[in-house]
Structures are given as C-alpha cells and as structure tokens.
Amino acid sequence: MGLYWSFLTVLALLAITAPTALLFGFGGATAARSHVAPLRWLGKSYIAIVRGVPDIIFFLFFVIAIDQGLEWARHQILCPDWTEAIRQGNDFRVCPAAKLPLSTAPQWVHEVYGFATAVVTFAIVFGAFAANVLYGAMQAVPLGQLETAGAYGMSRRQTFWRVLVPQMWIYALPGLSNLWMILIKATPLLFLLGVEDIVYWARELGGSKMARFSDYPHGDWRLWYFLGLLVFYLGFTKISEAVLERITKRLSRGQATIGAGT
Template sequence: MFSYCSDPSQLEGLVWMSCYLTSGTHLLFYASFGTVFLLLALTAPAALALGYAGALASRSQIAPLRWFGKTYTSMVRGIPDILFFLFVPIALDQGLEWVRHQFLCDSGTPVRQGNDFVVCPAAKLPLNNAAEWVHNTYNLTLAIIAFAVVFGAFAANVLYGAMQAVPRAQLETAEAYGMTPRQVMRRILVPQMWIYALPGLSNLWMILIKATPLLFILGIEDVVYWARELGGAKTSAFSYPHPDWRLYYFLALLVFYLLMTAISERVLARVTRRLSRGQATLGGEALRREAAA
C-alpha cells in the first residue's frame, strides 16, 4: 500500500510491520470478515423463513404437508451438520448442472461416466471463463443455502414449540369472537409466540455465529483460511517471511468471535426485555414487579 513497501527484504521494525499489515493479502484477510457478516445477514432471515414455514407445515391439518414438515425437522436435526454443509452444495451444484446439461448439451452424452460427473462446458456453473467474483459469489450462495437448510430445521422446531406454548384459551377466545383461523394465527398466535421462541432462537443465533468458520471446509476464503495462510511461517500466499504466527492469528479470531457473541447477548437481552412487557411470563411478571416497586 505504501511506496516504501516495494522491497520487503530492506525493511525492519515498525516500518516492516506497517507494510506487512497493509499488504494485498492482508487486505483480503480483512475483507473476509465481511464475508462472515454477509453470511450471517443472509442466512439468519433465510433460516427463520424456512423455520416458520416448517413450523406451519408441522401444524398443518393437511397430512402430507404435516408429514413433510415433521420429516424435514427430524431428518436435518438428526444428521450431523457438517454432512449437510458438504452434501447440500454438491447436490445443488450437480442438480443445476444436470438440468442445464439436458437443455444445452448433446442429449446423447451421459452425465455419469464411471465414477465421474461430467457435463459439457456450456452447462458448467459458473462457466469456466466467468470472472473470479462470479465463482466466489456462486460458492457463497451455495453455502448460504446449506446453512439456511440446516438452521431452518432447528428454527422450525423452536417456532413449533413456541406456537404450542401460547395459551390455548386465548386462541379459543379469539375463535369465540368470530375470528377466522387465519386471523387467529395472524393476530393472536404469531405476535405472542416470539417471547416463547426467543430463548431458542437466541441459542441458534449463537450457534450460527460459531458455525461460520465451516465456510473454510466449503472452499471459501474466509477468516480461518486467511489466518492459516498468513500465520504460517512461509506460504504461497505471502511474500513476507516470518516465524509461525498462527497462534496470534487464531487468537485474534477468538477475540473477534467473543466480541460478536458478547454484543449479541446484549442485543438479545434488550429484545427479550422489550417482548416480555405485558406478557404472562416470568419475564413479564418481573417487569411488572419492577415497575410497581
């Protein structure tokens, strides 16, 4: 970044460190933190939407829909997360390429050739001549889908339990006043279920934060990838030789994730306090006693 950084071998002390920390590879390392935030920002609402749909499906009066909802939540929750993180991107990638192969390639060419999955160049995703940012965006999109599918199943279980926790008497009262099932759902059930769902969703958010380093195993250059590459004594990614500093890089990541969880706990505590007002829960009772004191 600085003009005096052209020859690292001639630098020492703080000047060397200033060049070291502002090199191109370090800028990529800093940008990889944005990848983590982007994953969280996109995965959380996607997982919540899938969870809400799964919870509604599990409560459905239509048997096939109810079976699908319960199967989705039970199957994903019963299989190790890392298997889904590896399976979903591969399955989606090959599924999309297979569909493209049927329309863009010679239909007589088999996709399965022995143990290999082979499609014509026109069916590849992304195309071989696509820009690097297209490849990175495609891989990150598959990763977000995988994360959303996994955490959506856990969210579905949490939301289903929260819906069951809403007092049945309130729902029956709304029905007695002439509300339709859809109105009861929209005006009574959904607004009140969040206070019961928040503890479970808070735990899911913390687990999602801790799961972001799994991007590394999906081939995405995330914070863990760059910490390993830059912290090593000498790698192909770096032109500044130094001792093995991986301990310090991973310590920095440890502090980063601790700060994220600490901030999340404070925000979630405020949200919980706000949602507890006026509710017939332990938190709501505590707030009423606090206001009366």
C-alpha cells in the same frame, strides 16, 4: 487485504443467513402444524433430520448436492439432445452450457456462486433448527387465545396471522437467541465449504513466509492469528448476549412470563 474482506464475508453470511433461515424455519413450522397430511409429514421430517446426525455432514453434503442438482436441472433444460450419461464412473459431466457458473464467467461470479451455495446450505440446516424452535413456540401460545379468536368468527388464516404469529415470538425468543449464538459459532465451518473465510486467511497468512517469496518474512504465526480469531468470536458472542438480553426485556413487556417482572 483478503483477511479484512473475509471478516466482512462472515458478517455478510450472518446477515443474510439469519433472516433466510428464519423464513425456512417459519415455513417448516407452519408445514409441520398443517392440516394437510403430506405437508405435515414434510415439515415434520424436515425438522426431524436435524436430530441424530452431525450437522457438519449436512454442510458437506448440501454444498455438492445443490451444485449438482442445479447443474442437472439446467442440463435437462438446456441440452435436451445430449446423449452421454451424466455420471460417468467418477465424473459428473454436464454439457458446457449447463455448467454453473459458466466456465467463461469472470472470477467474482465464481466467488459469489460459492458464497451463495454456502448461504443456502446454512439456511437449510439452520432453517430446520429454527423450525423446531418456532414449532415449539406456536404450541406454547395458549390454546384459549386461539379458541377465543375462533369464537369471534375469525377464520383459521386470520387466527394464524392476527393471534398466533404476533404472540409466538416471545416464546420463540430464548430458542432463537440460542440459535443465533450457534450460528455465530458455526461460521468457521464456511472454511469447509470452500469459501475463503477467516479461517482460510488465518492459515494462509499465518504460515511461515520466506524472505524470497514475500515482503514480510516471518515464522509460523498461525498461533497468533487463531488466537485473534478466538478473541473475535468471544467478543462477538459476548456482545450478542448483551443485545439479546435487552431485546428479551423489551419483548416481554406486558407478557405473563417470568421474564416480564422487574
């Protein structure tokens, strides 16, 4: 049963993460071309952190960092008169009321919380990638269009929403579809974040079963489970490729790009 749920977990992760990451990316890209210097630095450095560092480090880092950050904040608010230090040697101790999720919470809350931190982590990392793509796309919109909008008396905000944003998608699409493929291929990393995903179940169910402990004794089947996963991912990327191809064709109607012809 868990295995089938875990496929849904992966699909749910993709469905939630993709728009969230796009939102993060949009924010990052907008910040990076802002006229307020600190905001611009923030956006640029957000984009820049993805370069030079393996993303798996971000995944491992953010999950703990988010968890500890939230608990620390709740600790400051909920238990103001707690005197002991939070970091005691090798321990991270907050007062019981600040624990996330509360130790009295039912099991599903723990699972949802784990999943939520994973989603936020993915969104942060892929948001940076998306910001990079969207930033490039915003630069690619012909400057003449923006100047024309200005000449018509549109304010900066109006130009941004009415001219720049509608036009940038076609430039962003190749990058974004590439990103979607990468996102699909990053989902097995959920396993590292402690979510019981398909990799977890493939390992669990595939491992050898003894007749004494299980109704269905079998040898080591992990090979076949992972072969199944490989085929699943291959099929998934293949289908996505076909769908994205159609979207590109659709979006490039009436655009002066190479993709528009034929």
